[in-house]
Amino acid sequence: MTATLSIPQTPLARPAATSRPRGRAWPWGLAAVGLVALVLTAWQVWDGAPSAYYASIALSMSQSWSNFFFGAMDPSGTVTLDKIPGSFWVPALFVRVFGYSTWAVILPNALAAVGAALITAVAARRLAGVRAGLLAGAIVAVTPIFVAVSRSNQPESFFVLGLSITAWAAIRAIQQRSFGWLVVAGAAIGLSFQFYMLEAWAVWPALAAAYLATAQSWARRIGHLLVAGAVSVVASLWWVAIVALIPAGSRPYIGSTLGDDPWEMVFGYNGLGRFGATSDSSAYESFTPPFSGDPGVFRLFNAQLAGQIAWLIPAAIVALVVLWLLRFPRPLALLLTVWLATFGAMFSVVAGMHQFYTSALAVPLALAVATALAWSARAGKAWPAVAILASAAVTAVGIAFSVGGYSIPVAIVQALIGVVAIVLLLSRHRARMVTTAAMVVGLLLTPAVWSAVTIAHPNSINPVAGGVSEMASGFGGRGGTAGGAQTGGAGGFAGAPGGAPGAGGAGGMAAPNGGAGAQDGTRDGRGARSGSGTTGGQGATGGAPGGTGGFTAGAGGFGGDQTALLSWLEQNRGGATYLAATFGAQSAAQLIVASDGEAVLPIGGFNGTDAAPTLDRFISLVESGQLRYVIAGQDRVGGPGGASVGAGDSSTGTVSAQIRSWVEQNCTTAADAPSTVYVCGTVAGGSGA
Known part of the structure; x- marks a missing residue:
């Protein structure tokens, strides 16, 4: 017996029952989660439609180590991309080793998505056991917008991977009251910063609040957080600092800046400019993609976002209430609650964004729902699972009837299976495996179908799931689409009137003739795509x-x-x-x-x-x-x-x-x-x- 098993249990330690999973459920289940994620994100990846802009960055970065470090957009190193290049280092290495191809610039993102699902599963297993781990991994694997963006060469998948690593390290730090793991969590936030900059720091409120709630002296907790925070800052800003110290004549121009300044690129263009914090265009460039409707409390349920990410948001809110009511360890409950609340608020107030920004919600949503279901089962309580299943079913039916198309029968089937699962949960004699299977289907059928449909609808310009570019757009009415961006009204659950076909509603964009330009048409001999719709x-x-x-x-x-x-x-x-x-x-x-x-x-x-x-x-x-x-x-x-x-x-x-x-x-x-x-x-x- 190892030394770990001899340590007495504390309220924040892993339960003994979870340290040695029964049989082979864990390895086989984890393999199944990984396989599902791999199929959804990598199947037919060679037939994808990469964004030419991001593809050129990976290709240019592969041609010299200088271009690789700076994230040069062009082979001669004239100008950089408008981000820290962390998310493109692996795709650039793929291109350098295998040569340029569609799969070489997209497959790394698919593999990052698989890693995110598996690491989230490992993190959830530490929270509430094997069932929690496998369910959390499955939720990440079938989150529609995460699948959609992972089938593209947009830089989001590596960020979600970084968040999953952060969650795993943070949970260990809180459970073990470990300074070392807290530093690892801070470093993981810094790694995530390299992938997606300031958004990574939005994890810190949750991590700090949770660690402060652990049973240690205040001096110890605050000291640990200060050191971990310093590590996080260094891990976040080392690239920015190095680039800022290099003379402008010895490096590419920093893209999307007025002053050729990496600090401006990170904190201005990709920071204050995203939140519309100033109208002074002389201060820095601003960039607010108009693909997600207007900011507001119910934005995540509007026409553009509901079908992409909202399926389990009500269920996650119920799950958090369950965790608090069932006396789940308070620091861990605080971690999940503040994390989900912070990210939800951030995506609700940012001035403009692509739908795929919200894929970052996959990790906290998965951890909250999976942990609450497993914890309530361990406590012998059926009502939490009933409440979570019911909220997921109602959400699925509401979104489906607002969207229309194939979503309606799929959501109805999900709701019916959810009812079966509820009946089994409330009965005295229930088959455990059958009940578990019914619960999983009752939670995830509709988002899983949306994710699967995405395979046949590649779009790397503005990735969206469910084939919405060829069907009625989203939660709030029907409308036309532009390059995969859902249009229609910004209505909520009740289905506010949307824009007419071909005309953008609130927050939408019209595309009268033609689709996504070069994304359509036929492929030439070198992997480029010829445009077939150029009038719009x-x-x-x-x-x-x-x-x-x-x-x-x-x-x-x-x-x-x-x-x-x-x-x-x-x-x-x-x-x-x-x-x-x-x-x-x-x-x-x-x-x-x-x-x-x-x-x-x-x-x-x-x-x-x-x-x-x-x-x-x-x-x-x-x-x-x-x-x-x-x-x-x-x-x-x-x-x-x-x-x-x-x-x-x-x-x-x-x-x-x-x-x-x-x-x-x-x-x-x-x-x-x-x-x-x-x-x-x-x-x-x-x-x-």
Whole structure:
């Protein structure tokens, strides 16, 4: 017998019954959870539709260690992405080892999702035993929006993985009153910061409150928290500090900043700007994706979000009440309660967001529901499970009837099976395995179906689950969709009137003609996708309606004939360093991916407003013969839904607009190019105007 088993039990220690699971239920069950997560996130991943912008980042980062460290958006290291590059380090390594492909940039996220489900299961097992662990892992595995984003190359999956590691370490720290595990939890928050920045720190209120509630002296608790907090700060900010110390001329321009400053990128653009904390656009860039409706108390139940994440929110609230009523160890109950409340409040008040931001709720939701069910079973109480099952069934039916389509019969089946589970729970003679199976189906059938349907509807621009881009949109009425973003009214459970088909309701976006631009159409020989809908939608990589974010046919660029344009550029390149320059990183991304990583100059960066390159630098590149071609198109200003800066428009005063004006005055258009291409400088041996 190990030393661990000889330690007397305390109120916060793991129960003896959970330290040695019966039979093989745990390993086989954990394997099943991992397999479900892997199938849902990785099946047919090679046929996915990666975001060209994020794909170009992984490809560019794979080409040099400098690009890898800074998170360079383009192979020549002109400008970085608009985030700390932590979530792209593993995909970049995959591309470096295996070469660029769709699966190489998406599979790492799928594997991160599998890891998150398994680690959450391990964490929940420490809370309330094997059944809690397996159920928590299953909840994470079938959370629809988490499945959707994990089938893309968006940077969310690694963040959820970091949260699951944080939960595991935090639970151990609280159960054992362990300074060492508290430091590990703080470091895990720092790791999560590398994946998704400030959102990671939202775990600290829960961790601090729970640790302060443990039975130790105040001096000891506060001292431990201060040290763990310091570790967390260092683990969070080391990249930002290093980059800030490197001279601007020795690194790429920091994307989406006014001052080429990594601190501004993290705390301004990705911090205050997300919450609409200031209207002073001269202070920093702001970015508020318009995909999740207006902020408010019931936002998580609106048209855009309910079907993605809300299935178990009422059940989790009931579960937290159960834990407090059944005298679950108070520090652990406090951890789960404050964590879920903090994240729920954060997603309710942030000015704008993609639906997939809410996938971070999967971990606390899973821990709360699974722990409450297992704890009530251990206490011999049936009413908590009845209350949780009933709330889940009512929620599923409410969402389903608001959404319509296949969700209605599925939710009805879930509700009926939930009733069966309740009857079995209340009966004196019940088969344990049958009851457990009925409870799982009564909780998870509808979200599991939404997750499965997502496999056939890849969308890496604005990932959403359940195939909603091809059906009536969400919880509050029917409406059109744009690039997978649900539209319709922002109504709640009762189903407020939504927008008409093709017209965005509150918080929605209309896509009159065409879908997600380059996401549609056929795949060329190098893995790029040709756009088939260029009159509307989101352009190549999620720009504003009308294609302002990418190469659209109307903008004279990469729309219906990107292969011909790429071929023309390669044939006429001569000895130029750059294949071409484009206005905005969105447009450059497609060329970078389609050309297998050739140098393309992204004028203006992600939003089209970055001072990279400067006008003097651009002219120098032209005069030295390093750059010859500039592809006409539109800048993207202010993120999705922002204004576009078309040809001839220099009214914004941005460096990008200055360069555009210079190009129009000093360059000519190539007569034989398949799209509008400006020829700048002398083109020896190439195609003239």
